[in-house]
Amino acid sequence: MIEMLKGYLPEMLDNLPLFPPQASTMAGEVDALTFVWTAISLVSTVIIVAAIIFFMVRYRRRSFDELGGGELHAPMVEVVSMAIPFVICMAMFVWGAKIFIDLERTPKNAVEYLAFGKQWMWKYQHPNGLREINNLTVPVDTPIQLTMTSEDVIHSFFVPAFRVKQDVLPGRYTTIWFEATKTGVFRMFCAEYCGSEHSLMGGKVTVLPKNEYDAWLRQEEPERADPVSSGEQLFTSLSCTTCHTGDSPRGPALHNLFGSEVKLASGESVTADETYIRDSIVNPRSQIKEGYAALMPTFEGQVSEEQLRDIIAYIRTLEGPPVAAPAGSDAEVALAISADGPSAEPKTTVPNSTEPTEAALSYASAAMVGGQ
Amino acid sequence: MSAHAESYDPNVNYLNRDWSLKSWLLTLDHKRIAWLYLISVSVFFAIGGFFAMLIRMELLTPQGDLLSPDTYNRVFTQHGVVMIFLFLIPSIPAVLGNFLVPLMVGAVDVAFPRLNLLSWYIYTVAGILVILALITGGVDTGWTFYTPLSSTYANSQVMLVAIAVFVNGFASILTGLNFLVTIHTMRAKNLTWGKLPLFIWAMYATSLINVLGTPVVAITLLMAGAERVLGLGIFDPALGGDPILFQHLFWFYSHPAVYIMILPAFGVISELIAAFSRKKIFGYTFIAASSVGIAILGFIVWAHHMFTTGMSAYAATVFSALTMLIAVPTAVKVINWTATMYQGSVSWETPMLYAVGFLGLFLIGGLTGVMLATLGLDIHVHDTYFVVAHFHYVMVGGAIMGFLGGIHYWWPKMTGRLYNGSISKVSAILVFVGFNLTFFPQFLLGYMGMPRRYHAYPEEFQALNVFSTAGATVLGLGYILPAFYLTYSLFKGEKAPANPWGAMSIEWQTPSPPPLHNFVTPPVITEPYDYEHELIKEQIAELKKHVKPQEVPLG
Structure with missing residues (x-):
């Protein structure tokens, strides 16, 4: 019996890890906050429970008709018992808020990956266009930003070892960032209930040493072109070029659009972020730019979420003044632009676009996203 | 009231004056309506408990082998819907509140007895709709009905349940309105606000939330229903809607609803600890004052359920700070x-064991x-079992401990019978121990x-899930026992005196069980919990005469 237990016990303890691994730069900070809160809770619980037990025993009713003493007058007890929790709560609030803001503020040098949630799988896309399903491979010690959207209901991206979580919403983009500090394979869960197979909508995050990651990237053949080129192709094949060239009265030029303020026909002003561009494609009439007629048809159902991302990636690379339109039809101009590819763009501030290189590189630099 | 006093027959009380079914189903007596509610909420507690048992059995093993994923999703959704809307929200207010509000303010009944009966019928219709939904396929959206899952994607009886919750809202609103008017207008002479028992203050605060908050959830579910049936784009982005809007509206009610569940328990605990x-x-x-304060503050903390939705850091910090503030008075x-x-x-009677049990569990x-209100920490534990454990400590460890403590305390008044002290203490301890074993892991x-809401899970989580299921078995036993000994006491229990605990509150001044119109003579109004008053000494001396010397309980 005892022998059996001896053999069984270590295995049981192995199966009873009470703590998730700490594998990101934020994990230690979150755990420190948790430890301090746990200590505060433990001390308060012990004090209160000890008082309850002591009073119950010390003042236990001695005779049938015994009454309690008169009313306790101790205004200081109330003041102190209000002040102490208040001070503790406010201090912990500030600490918690600081961590939250750190979690919200993506480091400037983060590399952008994409994640698409759908019932019941995760699709990821690397900056070079390489795609993965349910398993995300990332390099260690590199800040990674995931820009995420859902193709159906709300999901939530959760990696316990990184202590990060972000809901993934249909119809808009949310972001999450992390920097893995340990190599290995970590569990990833969908944390927002999403229907039948919710509990199977998990996966892994594989963290590789940087050199192994690079080797792995080279070895995995991207099944499709990089996002910017794909986006550019779509931009042409969907005839976006017919109107969005710069001198067409039908549609505004899209150069330098990303991140700028757009004045809408409704009088509102909005920042042209990724969600704005996405909305303008699938639901264009909701935010017509000032000075333009509501001509654009919706592309809802014609483009997948991944294709939308490609188009956005392409639009993000459009910088500088729009190409001067030679006399001729809009469509010709558009073809002229698309034939040259992004490297033929007018001079931009992106340094490595000076060398004519693959679009992937230029996209990689575009993917260095700034803080919000 | 003097008219009743003249015709008062000490052998006739509100229970035995007429046992016909008609006299129960058409009763306007708040005390009998409390019984109608007690029986109904007990039935739904049993149904909700059955679903809880299925959940715990499924989670014994990491593989989802007992139930299919779709069945499991229905089971946990129905556990939540039944427990929250049909048990927890009506439990203390509609059972103990109905019985006690008029007694504690020295009134003959609530202000609108017919509305009171109507609210039970509305609740019953809602309950039947839910049962109908369970029979015809169940519902699998989670009790939170998040869109667009509920409005577009779910293939279950979402509409039936949404309508049930909508209908049930009217029962809450009517009961709340009734209590507000009763407490305002029907207090006995000299019973000023400052003399009201704390249970009444708690009921007052709860009723405020019921009246102000319930319409919001009703309308929200109606909108989700309109989107589902008519395709109106409100919450589904594919239709031009905003899924987060649903969460804001839903939690605007459902966070205050937490206080609908816990404030009444605060009221009960105040009575028990004093008595x-x-x-x-x-x-x-x-x-x-803090009961009312919490009721109001409770309306401006809702978004702490939504920190991971990607809301702005400004909004998140404001909601986090406000949530911290509400924790202080608590x-x-x-x-x-x-x-x-x-x-x-201090006497260690069964209700007191529930009360101190409540203190321990509610503390945790x-x-x-407050840990969850702390932003950086919430991100990690949001939507995990940490949250599940937290709200069960509040809802089960708080609200249900309060409900059971209250039932054990006022049982002699409600029935005129005493129950077995030893076995009820055993069951109180089983509930406490079983609860901690279930939810602490x-x-x-x-x-x-x-x-949370996982049907199958990775193997490393199994050991703690086994602990939890084992604890649930103990907890279940603790809940089943009262059904037996309390029912037994109804028929075979010793007759209860007017004030069996020697407690100082006006509901103990009338016989047990009370006559139809509550008081034989106008109650003596004192300062609240005035244990230095002559009256309590007389009552305890009277009580002592009825107990044989060897049976004098010290408590």
Whole structure:
């Protein structure tokens, strides 16, 4: 019996890890906050429970008709018992808020990956266009930003070892960032209930040493072109070029659009972020730019979420003044632009676009996203 | 009232004056309506408990092998819907509140007895709709009905349940309105606001939330229904809607609903601690005022359920800070209750065991609640078993402990019978121990990262899930026992005197069970919990005469 237990016990303890691994730069900070809160809770619980037990025993009713003493007058007890929790709560609030803001503020040098949630799988896309399903491979010690959207209901991206979580919403983009500090394979869960197979909508995050990651990237053949080129192709094949060239009265030029303020026909002003561009494609009439007629048809159902991302990636690379339109039809101009590819763009501030290189590189630099 | 006093027959009370079914189903007596509610909420507690048992059995093993994923999703959704809307929300207000509000304010009934009966029928219709939904395929959206899952994607009886919750809202609103008007207009002469029992203050605060908050959830579910049936784009982005809008509207009610469930328990605990310490509650004014304060503050903290939706850091910090603020008066209440026992005459009767059990469990529920309000920590544990454990500590450890404590305390008044003291103490201890065994491991599971609403889970989570299921067995036993000994006491229990506990509150001044119109003679109004008053000494001396010397309980 005892022998059996001896053999069984270590295995049981192995199966009873009470703590998730700490594998990101934020994990230690979150755990420190948790430890301090746990200590505060433990001390308060012990004090209160000890008082309850002591009073119950010390003042236990001695005779049938015994009454309690008169009313306790101790205004200081109330003041102190209000002040102490208040001070503790406010201090912990500030600490918690600081961590939250750190979690919200993506480091400037983060590399952008994409994640698409759908019932019941995760699709990821690397900056070079390489795609993965349910398993995300990332390099260690590199800040990674995931820009995420859902193709159906709300999901939530959760990696316990990184202590990060972000809901993934249909119809808009949310972001999450992390920097893995340990190599290995970590569990990833969908944390927002999403229907039948919710509990199977998990996966892994594989963290590789940087050199192994690079080797792995080279070895995995991207099944499709990089996002910017794909986006550019779509931009042409969907005839976006017919109107969005710069001198067409039908549609505004899209150069330098990303991140700028757009004045809408409704009088509102909005920042042209990724969600704005996405909305303008699938639901264009909701935010017509000032000075333009509501001509654009919706592309809802014609483009997948991944294709939308490609188009956005392409639009993000459009910088500088729009190409001067030679006399001729809009469509010709558009073809002229698309034939040259992004490297033929007018001079931009992106340094490595000076060398004519693959679009992937230029996209990689575009993917260095700034803080919000 | 004097007319009743003249015709008063001590052998006739509100129960035995007429046992016909008609006299029960058409009763306008608040005390009988309390019984109608007690029987109905008990039935739904049993149904909700059955679903809980299925959940715990499924989670014994990591593979989802007992139930299919779709069945499991229905089971946990139905557990939540039944427990929250059909048990927890009506439990203390509609059972104990209905029985006690008129008694405690010295009135003959509530202000609108017909509305009171109507509210039970509305509740029953809602309950039947839910049962219909369970029979015809069930519902699998989670009790939170998040869109667009509920409005576009779910293939279950979402509409039927949404309509049930909508209908049930009217029962809450009518009961709340009834209590507000009763407390405002029907207090006995000289029973000023400052003399009201804290249970009444708690009922007042709860009723405010019921009246102000319930319409919001009703309308929200109606909108989700309109989107589902008519395709109106409100929440589904594919139709031009906003899914987060649903969460804001839903939690605008459902966070205050947490206080609908816990404030009544605060009220009960205040009564129990004072009665079993035979001492005026410490900080009466603070507890009374903070109940109303919490009810109001409760309306402006809802978005702390949504920190991971990608809301702006500005909004998140404001909601986090406000949530912290609401925790402070709650913490002070626990200290008030504890300090009341100081220099008291503390008896260890069954209701008191529930009350101190409540203090311990609610303390843990509250502290983990503040942890969850802390932004950086919430991101990690949001939607994990940490949250599940937290709200069960508050809802089960708080609200249900309060409900059971209250039922055990007022049972002699409601039935005129005493129950077995020893077995009821055993069951109170089983509930406490079983509860902790069930839910404490879930804090650890949550921090390890086990998400909630998972039908199958990774193997490393199994050991703690086995603990939890084992604990649930003990907890279940603790809940089943009262059904037996309380029912037994109804028929075979010893007759209860008017004031079996020697407690100082006006509902103990009338016979047990009370006559139809509650009081034979107008009750003596004193300061609240005035254990230095002559009246309590007389009552205890009277009580002592009826007990054989060898049976004198010290408590």
